[in-house]
Amino acid sequence: xxxxxxxxxxxxxxxxxxxxxxxxxxxxxxxxxxxxxxxxxxxxxxxxxxxxxxxxxxxxxxxxxxxxxxxxxxxxxxxxxxxxxxxxxxxxxxxxxxxxxxxxxxxxxxxxxxxxxxxxxxxxxxxxxxxxxxxxxxxxxxxxxxxxxxxxxxxxxxxxxxxxxxxxxxxxxxxxxxxxxxxxxxxxxxxxxxxxxxxxxxxxxxxxxxxxxxxxxxxxxxxxxxxxxxxxxxxxxxxxxxxxxxxxxxxxxxxxxxxxxxxxxxxxxxxxxxxxxxxxxxxxxxxxxxxxxxxxxxxxxxxxxxxxxxxxxxxxxxxxxxxxxxxxxxxxxxxxxxxxxxxxxxxxxxxxxxxxxxxxxxxxxxxxxxxxxxxxxxxxxxxxxxxxxxxxxxxxxxxxxxxxxxxxxxxxxxxxxxxxxxxxxxxxxxxxxxxxxxxxxxxxxxxxxxxxxxxxxxxxxxxxxxxxxxxxxxxxxxxxx
Amino acid sequence: xxxxxxxxxxxxxxxxxxxxxxxxxxxxxxxxxxxxxxxxxxxxxxxxxxxxxxxxxxxxxxxxxxxxxxxxxxxxxxxxxxxxxxxxxxxxxxxxxxxxxxxxxxxxxxxxxxxxxxxxxxxxxxxxxxxxxxxxxxxxxxxxxxxxxxxxxxxxxxxxxxxxxxxxxxxxxxxxxxxxxxxxxxxxxxxxxxxxxxxxxxxxxxxxxxxxxxxxxxxxxxxxxxxxxxxxxxxxxxxxxxxxxxxxxxx
Ligand SMILES: Nc1ncnc2c1ncn2[C@@H]1O[C@H](COP(=O)(O)OP(=O)(O)OP(=O)(O)O)[C@@H](O)[C@H]1O
Ligand SMILES: [Mg+2]
Numbered sequence: 001x002x003x004x005x006x007x008x009x010x011x012x013x014x015x016x017x018x019x020x021x022x023x024x025x026x027x028x029x030x031x032x033x034x035x036x037x038x039x040x041x042x043x044x045x046x047x048x049x050x051x052x053x054x055x056x057x058x059x060x061x062x063x064x065x066x067x068x069x070x071x072x073x074x075x076x077x078x079x080x081x082x083x084x085x086x087x088x089x090x091x092x093x094x095x096x097x098x099x100x101x102x103x104x105x106x107x108x109x110x111x112x113x114x115x116x117x118x119x120x121x122x123x124x125x126x127x128x129x130x131x132x133x134x135x136x137x138x139x140x141x142x143x144x145x146x147x148x149x150x151x152x153x154x155x156x157x158x159x160x161x162x163x164x165x166x167x168x169x170x171x172x173x174x175x176x177x178x179x180x181x182x183x184x185x186x187x188x189x190x191x192x193x194x195x196x197x198x199x200x201x202x203x204x205x206x207x208x209x210x211x212x213x214x215x216x217x218x219x220x221x222x223x224x225x226x227x228x229x230x231x232x233x234x235x236x237x238x239x240x241x242x243x244x245x246x247x248x249x250x251x252x253x254x255x256x257x258x259x260x261x262x263x264x265x266x267x268x269x270x271x272x273x274x275x276x277x278x279x280x281x282x283x284x285x286x287x288x289x290x291x292x293x294x295x296x297x298x299x300x301x302x303x304x305x306x307x308x309x310x311x312x313x314x315x316x317x318x319x320x321x322x323x324x325x326x327x328x329x330x331x332x333x334x335x336x337x338x339x340x341x342x343x344x345x346x347x348x349x350x351x352x353x354x355x356x357x358x359x360x361x362x363x364x365x366x367x368x369x370x371x372x373x374x375x376x377x378x379x380x381x382x383x384x385x386x387x388x389x390x391x392x393x394x395x396x397x398x399x400x401x402x403x404x405x406x407x408x409x410x411x412x413x414x415x416x417x418x419x420x421x422x423x424x425x426x427x428x429x430x431x432x433x434x435x436x437x438x439x440x441x442x443x444x445x446x447x448x449x450x451x452x453x454x455x456x457x458x459x460x461x462x463x464x465x466x467x468x469x470x471x472x473x474x475x476x477x478x479x480x481x
Numbered sequence: 482x483x484x485x486x487x488x489x490x491x492x493x494x495x496x497x498x499x500x501x502x503x504x505x506x507x508x509x510x511x512x513x514x515x516x517x518x519x520x521x522x523x524x525x526x527x528x529x530x531x532x533x534x535x536x537x538x539x540x541x542x543x544x545x546x547x548x549x550x551x552x553x554x555x556x557x558x559x560x561x562x563x564x565x566x567x568x569x570x571x572x573x574x575x576x577x578x579x580x581x582x583x584x585x586x587x588x589x590x591x592x593x594x595x596x597x598x599x600x601x602x603x604x605x606x607x608x609x610x611x612x613x614x615x616x617x618x619x620x621x622x623x624x625x626x627x628x629x630x631x632x633x634x635x636x637x638x639x640x641x642x643x644x645x646x647x648x649x650x651x652x653x654x655x656x657x658x659x660x661x662x663x664x665x666x667x668x669x670x671x672x673x674x675x676x677x678x679x680x681x682x683x684x685x686x687x688x689x690x691x692x693x694x695x696x697x698x699x700x701x702x703x704x705x706x707x708x709x710x711x712x713x714x715x716x717x718x719x720x721x722x723x724x725x726x727x728x729x730x731x732x
Binding site (some may be wrong): 010281303427428429430432433434435436438439440443447448451452453454455 | 529530531532533552553555556557562563565567568569570571572573576578579580582583584587590622639643649
């Protein structure tokens with residue numbers, strides 16, 4: 001064993017930082033999935049009849065569907081009857097201030113480094129924290145309210161703004177879009193809703209921290225962001241989860257809807273429990289994220305830094321319907337130990353003069369498998385459309401794998417599609433160069449990896465970028481071979 | 482400062498250094514010359530701690546410490562600096578960022594607090610002047626797309642920033658135009674003091690006109706076969722290495 005491999009072994013054995021569980025008295029549905037489960041959830045949430053019907057329809061669709069087999073990931077068969085689909089911290093009515101929030105929960109936030117109080121307020125972030133299935137605290141609502149911006153939990157939106165939910169729910173990701181989206185549509189627990197009125201520029205980053213908590217509970221969030229004509233919003237999603245022995249299923253749906261001249265920037269730093277160094281445990285992350293550039297000159301930009309989860313199946317996509325609309329996808333996906341990621345994007349060009357840009361940086365270490373899967377589809381009507389894709393893979397050690405699956409489908413001959421791909425290895429020469437300047441091996445890897453991922457990290461809002469950099473370093477410390 | 486005794490090293494099965502003896506004192510400049518493949522870069526790498534090389538015999542003392550026992554980054558922190566013959570590229574990492582990381586790691590090792598942004602910038606400005614290097618170069622990805630000369634000058638800039646006790650310059654003069662050579666040499670001369678020492682690996686007498694060495698050593702087949710003053714370099718230039726080889730053959 002070379003010394004580098006030794007260091008790799010030593011440091012990748014560093015345990016997951018956020019691995020702990022909070023004891024919150026949970027109010028749970030019985031295990032298993034049936035129409036009764038769907039009704040249980042809907043009634044717990046005191047939902048209107050139409051939403052129950054919508055869920056049931058999704059459930060019936062799901063029953064007829066099968067799990068996708070095409071992703072380049074392997075996992076044991078999921079027993080959908082062995083999952084608890086609803087769990088909520090016990091609380092009769094929603095708290096109006098932090099004082100009313102369960103102190104255990106506050107501690108949870110603190111361990112996560114989320115402060116709902118001054119720090120975040122001063123840095124201008126409104127935090128809508130989701131623990132398990134019920135949103136328990138929302139800050140800054142009033143300030144946003146003055147601008148007509150709605151930022152609240154999904155359940156609240158169902159109660160307070162049913163007309164908006166009814167109009168946009170499923171409008172970008174139909175309930176039967178795919179197996180996991182159908183599942184989510186049937187049993188989604190909570191999530192976030194965000195509405196930016198015409199001409200309004202949201203003055204702060206909207207931020208949500210998700211967290212999976214009660215044991216053996218799948219989490220099914222639903223996020224919906226609607227940006228009216230000429231509006232702008234930047235939305236941050238950050239995730240972390242406690243350590244578990246059983247695999248936890250996670251199937252979220254995110255829908256973005258951008259009208260004419262509107263812009264939505266959606267950033268994610270995903271740090272769910274990846275399983276231990278032997279590949280035991282970890283989150284299964286099957287997410288459907290899609291944005292619709294409905295209006296002319298609209299823009300949707302996805303930025304993701306993916307370091308967690310045992311299995312990631314995720315393709316934040318853009319449907320470029322409006323003329324001159326633009327879609328972007330910036331991604332850093334890191335896998336270590338036995339993690340598997342199959343992630344990428346789909347850019348569907350429908351309107352004329354539409355543009356898309358894909359920058360994907362995969363980093364694989366340990367015995368992990370990292371796949372980029374991207375589709376660029378230029379439809380008949382999309383004259384003068386452009387796509388540029390850059391897919392890079394960085395390998396650390398010789399036991400991991402990197403794979404690229406680009407699909408390009410062009411139906412209009414005025415379109416220009418460019419695809420570039422590279423694969424590289426962190427060189428011993430690079431490491432030695434750093435060592436010779438006094439930089440230790442861990443710091444050297446962090447430096448090199450952050451340099452490699454810079455184009456993507458630069459897309460993140462400042463404070464998030466710093467967090468993401470630390471996370472990358474933490475995930476990969478010593479993973480040189 | 483540096484005492485090398487009977488140093489032997491190999492890579493794989495290939496023995497490259499065959500018993501090097503070298504004494505470098507504070508304030509001195511040593512030039513090491515020798516034909517291609519004689520082991521000059523190998524010696525530099527072994528001193529810097531490159532792991533590909535296996536030291537089979539001998540020992541090296543640096544400022545009272547057993548150098549060979551130290552990890553490469555610790556050697557750097559102790560004050561050894563190697564200006565590489567072929568500096569590597571690190572995409573996405575600027576020289577500025579790289580130097581900030583390095584400097585603060587070294588300071589940490591020495592129990593000093595990290596330099597704040599203002600102090601760092603000030604130091605950088607000062608050193609930039611010394612080696613006449615442009616800020617724009619330092620903001621670009623380290624060595625990426627740099628010309629050969631720019632890479633070498635950047636190495637000297639880094640040396641100026643880190644203020645090593647022992648600097649080993651491996652063919653830093655190769656690939657420099659006349660002006661750049663003078664600038665680099667000036668930089669090295671300005672950094673010279675009675676507390677530090679320099680080992681210059683070079684093929685050319687020309688560099689030694691600018692940086693006057695106290696000693697010149699000829700490395701041949703992994704051994705120092707001849708040492709002398711600065712006039713030895715002139716003699717080599719005039720007579721070539723065959724002269725040494727013949728002398729050895731006779732002996
Ligand atoms: N990784 C390696 N594997 C095999 N042989 C090597 C390796 N590195 C160096 N050598 C050999 O060791 C010998 C000495 O190389 P070194 O680079 O030290 O020479 P040098 O004196 O610096 O030459 P130059 O003047 O060309 O820079 C050469 O024969 C070289 O081919
Ligand atoms: Mg050499």
